Amino acid sequence: MKIVTVIPGDGIGPEVVESALRVLEALGTDLAPDVLDHVNAGTYRREGTALSEADFARIAASSATLLGAVGDPSLEHTDYVRSVLLRLRLGFDLYANYRPVRLWHDRLSPLRDAAHRGIDCAIVRENTEGLYSGVGGAVHPSSPWETAIDADVSTHHGVSRILDFAFSVARHRVCMVDKANAVRSGGSLWQRCWEAAAGRHPGVAASHLYIDAAAMRLVTDPGSFEVIVTNNSYGDILSDLAAALAGGIGLAPSASLNGTTGFGLFEPVHGTAPDIAGTGTANPLGAILSAALLLEHLGYDDEARAVRLAVGGAVAAGRVTPDLGGTLGTADATAAVLAAL
Numbered sequence: 001m002k003i004v005t006v007i008p009g010d011g012i013g014p015e016v017v018e019s020a021l022r023v024l025e026a027l028g029t030d031l032a033p034d035v036l037d038h039v040n041a042g043t044y045r046r047e048g049t050a051l052s053e054a055d056f057a058r059i060a061a062s063s064a065t066l067l068g069a070v071g072d073p074s075l076e077h078t079d080y081v082r083s084v085l086l087r088l089r090l091g092f093d094l095y096a097n098y099r100p101v102r103l104w105h106d107r108l109s110p111l112r113d114a115a116h117r118g119i120d121c122a123i124v125r126e127n128t129e130g131l132y133s134g135v136g137g138a139v140h141p142s143s144p145w146e147t148a149i150d151a152d153v154s155t156h157h158g159v160s161r162i163l164d165f166a167f168s169v170a171r172h173r174v175c176m177v178d179k180a181n182a183v184r185s186g187g188s189l190w191q192r193c194w195e196a197a198a199g200r201h202p203g204v205a206a207s208h209l210y211i212d213a214a215a216m217r218l219v220t221d222p223g224s225f226e227v228i229v230t231n232n233s234y235g236d237i238l239s240d241l242a243a244a245l246a247g248g249i250g251l252a253p254s255a256s257l258n259g260t261t262g263f264g265l266f267e268p269v270h271g272t273a274p275d276i277a278g279t280g281t282a283n284p285l286g287a288i289l290s291a292a293l294l295l296e297h298l299g300y301d302d303e304a305r306a307v308r309l310a311v312g313g314a315v316a317a318g319r320v321t322p323d324l325g326g327t328l329g330t331a332d333a334t335a336a337v338l339a340a341l
């Protein structure tokens with residue numbers, strides 16, 4: 001039996017996690033969920049912390065974690081999201097954020113040009129450094145002279161390992177995205193690590209784009225990408241953009257992985273969607289496809305394939321939530337996947 005820790009979180013998090021758990025349950029594997037349903041905004045408001053050392057140990061003892069989403073409008077200016085999400089990513093050194101994007105059905109594309117709608121790529125996002133490192137601070141706070149500095153940290157170790165990860169998941173081509181024309185030290189480091197990494201992987205075509213041009217190319221010719229590797233914040237932004245090109249953030253999955261320990265955190269790319277939380281209309285497919293990534297990661301390849309086939313069937317039949325043009329609520333959209341399974 002393998003334990004999967006589950007953090008439903010806030011807003012639509014618990015709603016979509018319930019769907020993913022129903023799909024996992026229907027597969028009849030030996031995976032056993034250990035649900036940490038107190039890791040949420042309510043606990044943070046009451047106790048000033050939401051993820052305790054005991055929770056951390058419970059997660060460390062499990063095979064993988066499935067997370068819905070964390071965040072709450074009343075806690076936007078606190079440390080809450082960082083203290084859960086970034087604590088997990090940094091604490092388990094989950095340096096590779098793998099975000100596959102695929103157009104499941106032509107009608108989901110927002111692009112006018114039918115010949116250039118196809119997208120089937122993966123964003124590989126560095127997940128432990130960059131602007132998320134927490135290095136910096138403010139001087140003269142709350143005065144007209146307040147100056148805030150958040151360092152954009154890139155290490156040779158961190159950049160080299162994410163580039164190698166990107167090559168390891170690519171079949172044909174990797175495009176590295178940075179802003180080396182403007183960002184001095186980090187730009188130079190990424191460029192040199194990139195040349196070295198490309199040299200280590202001669203069988204895969206290596207190309208480069210600046211972030212501004214990459215954003216444009218994603219819209220004008222999304223099919224030209226296979227694997228895009230980039231830093232933490234560019235990866236955050238490009239993954240929402242790419243998700244929108246494939247029908248929306250509601251069906252985008254992600255995996256945060258440590259390539260050495262093998263530990264993984266699996267979560268939809270979207271957040272807690274306070275605007276639709278509680279309405280029963282959240283799209284569960286991002287969470288369900290994240291569960292498919294988890295299955296694959298733990299070696300349940302047939303089950304992962306079955307889940308993706310079922311999602312594809314439900315999408316093709318239009319048995320989906322309003323964000324994908326359907327009329328179903330979360331429960332019925334989940335039932336459609338379960339029926340196709």
Ligand code: NAD
Pocket residue numbers: 012016068069070071072073081085249250251267268269270271272273274275276281282283284286323
């Ligand atoms: P969001 O992803 O929650 O919502 C953006 C838009 O997409 C909203 O209009 C929302 O209704 C829609 N949307 C998102 N998921 C959907 C789904 N499954 N089905 C249908 N529509 C969906 O982003 P936001 O509004 O910027 O953030 C809200 C909160 O979530 C914030 O507190 C933020 O910090 C947090 N957040 C958490 C995570 C995470 O836990 N991994 C990720 C992103 C944002």
Ligand code: IPM
Pocket residue numbers: 081085236269271
């Ligand atoms: C994501 C989210 C997080 C991020 C936020 C909530 C800190 O947007 O998982 O993409 O920026 O990594």
Ligand code: MN
Pocket residue numbers: 236237240269
């Ligand atoms: Mn994001």
